[in-house]
Amino acid sequence: MQPANSVTANPHPPPSRRDFLQWLAASPLVGALSGCLPPGAAVAPSAPPSGPSATTGNPSRSVLHAPVASAADALDVFDLERVAEIAMPPAHFGYIQTGVDGEETQRNNRTALERLHIRARRLVDVSRLDTRVTLFGREWPTPIVIAPCGSQRGFHPEGEIATARAAQAAGHLQVLSTVSSTGVEEVNEARGEPVWYQLYATSNREVTRAVVDRVRAAGCPVIVLTVDLPAGGNRLTLARWSRIDERSCTSCHRPGGRAPTVKPMFQGTGYRPADFRTPAMTWDFIGELRAMTDQRLVVKGLVTREDAELALEHGVDGIWVSNHGGRAEGSGRATIEALPEIAAAVGGRVPLIVDGGFRRGTDIFKAIARGADAVAVGRPYLWGLGAFGQAGVERALEILRDELAMTMRLAGTPSLSAIGPAAVGVN
Numbered sequence: 318m319q320p321a322n323s324v325t326a327n328p329h330p331p332p333s334r335r336d337f338l339q340w341l342a343a344s345p346l347v348g349a350l351s352g353c354l355p356p357g358a359a360v361a362p363s364a365p366p367s368g369p370s371a372t373t374g375n376p377s378r379s380v381l382h383a384p385v386a387s388a389a390d391a392l393d394v395f396d397l398e399r400v401a402e403i404a405m406p407p408a409h410f411g412y413i414q415t416g417v418d419g420e421e422t423q424r425n426n427r428t429a430l431e432r433l434h435i436r437a438r439r440l441v442d443v444s445r446l447d448t449r450v451t452l453f454g455r456e457w458p459t460p461i462v463i464a465p466c467g468s469q470r471g472f473h474p475e476g477e478i479a480t481a482r483a484a485q486a487a488g489h490l491q492v493l494s495t496v497s498s499t500g501v502e503e504v505n506e507a508r509g510e511p512v513w514y515q516l517y518a519t520s521n522r523e524v525t526r527a528v529v530d531r532v533r534a535a536g537c538p539v540i541v542l543t544v545d546l547p548a549g550g551n552r553l554t555l556a557r558w559s560r561i562d563e564r565s566c567t568s569c570h571r572p573g574g575r576a577p578t579v580k581p582m583f584q585g586t587g588y589r590p591a592d593f594r595t596p597a598m599t600w601d602f603i604g605e606l607r608a609m610t611d612q613r614l615v616v617k618g619l620v621t622r623e624d625a626e627l628a629l630e631h632g633v634d635g636i637w638v639s640n641h642g643g644r645a646e647g648s649g650r651a652t653i654e655a656l657p658e659i660a661a662a663v664g665g666r667v668p669l670i671v672d673g674g675f676r677r678g679t680d681i682f683k684a685i686a687r688g689a690d691a692v693a694v695g696r697p698y699l700w701g702l703g704a705f706g707q708a709g710v711e712r713a714l715e716i717l718r719d720e721l722a723m724t725m726r727l728a729g730t731p732s733l734s735a736i737g738p739a740a741v742g743v744n
C-alpha cells in the first residue's frame with residue numbers, strides 16, 4: 318500500500334535512480350522512453366534493480382513496485398510518480414514534489430482524506446453512470462479538472478501542449494498557469510478551445526492589465542485569481558533536490574535560454590521579476606479586476622468560511638478551495654477539512670472547486686460528498702507528463718476517471734448529484 322505521505326517522501330533515493338537507468342539501458346523499452354530521459358542517461362547494461370527473494374522465490378517489494386515501462390502499464394498515479402522521479406532532472410522533479418517547511422500541509426491533504434471513509438449503499442442500479450458537471454453553463458463529461466501548474470516544459474519538452482492535447486482527448490477542463498512555459502494562444506489551439514486562465518496578479522497593474530487583455534482576446538472565458546501566494550514559501554524539498562542536480566541552472570534559466578527568465582505571458586508587458594509578488598493585494602483587487610474584464614472570476618486559494626463569505630460579498634463567480642498543494646503556507650490545514658465550512662457558506666450559489674492531495678477516485682468521491690462541484694489535480698498529471706509526455710497525462714487522467722467510476726458504482730451512487738454528505742463518514 319502507498320504510504321500516506323508518499324507525496325512528500327522520497328521513496329527512491331538517487332542510487333535506485335542510477336540502478337533503474339542501468340537496467341533500462343539494457344531493455345528494448347529504452348527506445349520508447351528515450352524521449353523522456355535526461356541527456357546522457359543511458360548507461361551500461363546490467364541486471365534489474367533487484368531480484369527475487371532468496372528464501373521464497375517471490376519478487377521483492379521493489380520489483381513489484383519497479384518503474385513501469387509505458388504509460389499504459391501504470392496501475393495508479395503513483396506508478397507515474399516513480400517513473401517521473403527517475404526520468405526527470407532532479408531539480409525539476411523536486412519542484413513538482415516540494416511543499417513547504419516540514420510539508421505538514423501537503424501531508425495532511427492526504428492524511429485527512431484517508432481519515433474519511435465511504436458509506437457504500439447497496440442494491441442501487443449503477444449500470445449507467447453520470448459523471449457530468451456543468452460550470453458556468455458549460456457541461457464537462459468529468460468533474461476532474463487540470464489544475465494550473467507553471468513551467469511544464471521543464472517537465473517534458475512538449476509541456477503545456479502535451480497537457481492540452483491530453484485534456485482534449487478526454488474532455489477535461491484545463492486551467493493554464495500565468496507562469497506557463499507556453500503562451501495561451503498556442504495552448505488554446507492544442508486544446509481545441511480556450512482554456513480557463515489562472516492569474517497571478519502582479520504588483521504592477523499595467524502588467525496585470527496587459528495579461529488580462531491578452532487572455533480575454535484569446536477567448537478564455539474564466540479568470541482564476543490565485544490569492545494564496547502573496548509571498549514566497551519555504552520550499553526545502555526543492556532546495557534539497559536542486560542540490561543533487563549536477564546541471565547548472567543558468568545553462569537554461571537565462572535571458573534567451575531554453576527557460577527564459579521572463580515567462581511567455583509576461584513578455585512584452587514591461588514585467589520585472591520584482592513585480593511578481595503581491596503582498597499588498599486585498600479584496601479591493603476583485604473590484605479592480607472586474608473593471609478590467611467581463612470574464613467570469615474564480616478566486617483560488619481559500620481555506621476558510623470567512624474568506625468564502627468575503628469572496629461572495631465581493632461578487633466572485635466561483636470559489637476554488639486550495640492551499641496550493643501544500644506549497645504556500647505551512648498551516649497544516651487540509652483542503653478536505655476546509656471544504657465543508659466553505660460549502661456551507663457558499664450554499665450552492667457559485668461553483669465550488671477543490672484541490673490538494675487528490676490521488677485516487679475515492680478521494681475525488683469524498684470531495685464531491687463534502688460539497689465540491691469539481692476536483693482539480695496538480696501533481697498526478699505532472700508525474701504523467703514528466704514520465705511519458707502526453708501519454709502519461711492521458712493515463713493519469715484515465716486512471717482517476719476509471720477509479721471514480723468504480724467508486725461510484727461500488728458506493729451505489731450513479732450520478733455526482735447522488736453523492737451527498739451522507740456518503741462519507743469520519744474514521
Ligand SMILES: Cc1cc2nc3c(=O)[nH]c(=O)nc-3n(C[C@H](O)[C@H](O)[C@H](O)COP(=O)(O)O)c2cc1C
Pocket residue numbers: 412413414426464465466467494495496515543617639640641642643644672673674675693694695696697699
Ligand atoms: C509544480 C507545480 C506548479 C504549480 N504552479 C501553479 C501556478 O502557476 N499557479 C497556481 O495557481 N497554482 C500552481 N500550483 C498549484 C496547483 O494549481 C494546485 O493547487 C495543486 O497542485 C493541487 O495539489 P496537488 O498537486 O496535491 O494535486 C502548482 C503546483 C505544482 C505542483
